[in-house]
Amino acid sequence: MIPNKELLKNGLFFGIAMWLSSRLIIVIAMLLIAPSLPTPTNGIAATFSWNVFSAWDSIWYQIIATFGYGYTNEYGQSAVAFFPLFPLLIHLIMRLGLPYEVAGVLLNNLAFLAALIVLYFWVEEKYGTNAARWATATLAWCPYSVYGTVIYTEGLFLLFTTAALRAFDKQQYLSVALWGALSTATRSPGMALIPAFLFVSWKERRGIKAYLASLAVGLGVSIYSLYCQLKFGDALAFIHAQKGWRSSAGFDWQGWWYNLMLVVIGPVNPQSGQIREPLHPLLFTICIISGFLLWRFRHKLTSIKLICSFSLLNLILWLLGGDPYIKILLVFGGIYFLWISRKKIPLAAVIYGFCSFLLILNIGNTLSVERYAYGIVSLSVGFGLLLARYPRWGYAIIGFFAILIATFAIRFSQDLWLA
Known part of the structure; x- marks a missing residue:
């Protein structure tokens, strides 16, 4: 028997505890709370069934897993846009x-649990137990970890990319090739591992094995491309099929400006072109000024008062800005945070993070970008190091996450767009 104190220090136990506690909140919200709520205007009534875990992209994975791939080279949506490993499993x-529904939920949840455990041991090996705990807690409790429970690829993708980054850090190049190839067979953003590994291989003069392993990461997408060529006569069918969701690539200036206006002046005003609800921008301005003053005179406040004050301001801003606020905070705040953390976390994780954000900002729209940003495990590593130094802030952040994770779970179960 492991003593209680030793059990709490056990990384496997901690990963399971974070996974189980956060998933319990999601399951209660989706299966117990959501079915008791009124049917939303643009959604459906949630039921006590496995169906609440399947919506949006989940339908495409069901089509692929059940009937296989189909493709039209017109502008309609096609199943070929979704990578094969998840539906194959x-x-x-x-x-x-x-x-x-049972197979999809089981696969994603077990993969997400494995991702948390791999992350814990990777961070613990490099930075110690406290950092590992906070990194794992951040990944488990982030509200977009809802996608690690429903039928989406997040759990599998986080497992493979985290395992690949850890293996590269430990110079285990066969493992790098395996986990990296599996990541690019799961989702296209796994390709961001390749420039990250190649750059670090060059900078640290790691030798030919590192270069070969870095290039082998692309085997997943290469095999899928070969399949598309043989079946549809179009090796880039999965890229061409993206036209069904977005008309062009590149940075969506208009979309990001619209999201910013939703946060600053409110949801009605950007549509009318003028400020018709002065209370919203007034409250936003008060929050920004209050935040500046709190930071300016932070040394005159106790840490508890400072944390509570900033937490309240953050809650008000979320209530004002809604999803656009979280979107901007996670994407642009994530880029800034990755920059200031660049000397503290592994270089490969830093480059992978920046390459991933580069892909996110150039997909042609702002849909789902916050979910893609959540899939960048480098951010969780950085937060683990930060919150290990300031644990009181960590408790406040996890508390805010707990509120969001429950609301996000309810929305998904009601078939309301989340990310």
């Missing part, structure tokens, strides 16, 4: 006799 689990 679901299909294999379904052959055991499990329905699609």
Whole structure:
């Protein structure tokens, strides 16, 4: 028997505890709270069933896992836009006799649990137990970790990218090739690992094995491209199919400006072109000024008062700005945070993070960008180091996350757009 104190120090136990506690909040919100709420105007009534875990992209994975791939080279949406590993694994689990919803939820949740454990041990090896705990807690409790429970690829992608980054850090190049290739077979952003690994291989003069392992990361997408060529006569079908979701690539200036206006002057005003609700921009201005004054005179306040004050301001800003506030905070705040953390976390994780953000900012719109940013594990590593130094701030952040994770879970179960 492991003594209680030793059990609490056990990384495997901590990862499971963070996974179980955060998933419990999600399951209660989706299966117990959501079905008791009125049916939303633009959504559906949540039910006590496995169906609440399947919405939006989940439908495409069900089509692929059940019927295989289809493709039209016109501008309509096609299943070929979704990478194959996740639906393939679901299909294999379904052959055991499990329905699609059960197979998808089981796969994503187990993969997400494994990702938390891999992250914990990686960070613990480099920075110690406290940093590992906070990094794991951040990844588990971030509100977009809802996508580590529903039928999406987040759990699998986080597992493979984290394992690949850890293996590269430990110079285990066969593992780098394996986990990296699996990541690019799961989602296209896994390709961001390649320039990160190549750059670090060059900068640290790691040798030919490191270069070969870095290039081998692309095997996942290469094999899928070969499949598309053989089946549809178009090796880049998965890229061309993106036209069904976005008309062009590049930085969406208009979309980001619109999101900023939603936060600053409110949801009605940008549509009318003028300020019709002066209370919203007034409250926003008061929050910004209050935040500046709190920071300016922070040394005159106790840490508890300072944390509570900033937490209240953050809650008010979220109530004012809603999803656009979280979107801007996670993407642009994430870029800034990665920059100031660049000398503290592994170089490969830093470059991977910046390459991932570069992809996110150039997809042609602002849909789902916050979810993609959550999938950058480098941010969780950085937050682990930061919150290990300031744990009281960490408790406040996790508390705010707990509120968001419950509301996000309810929204997903009601088929309301989340990210």
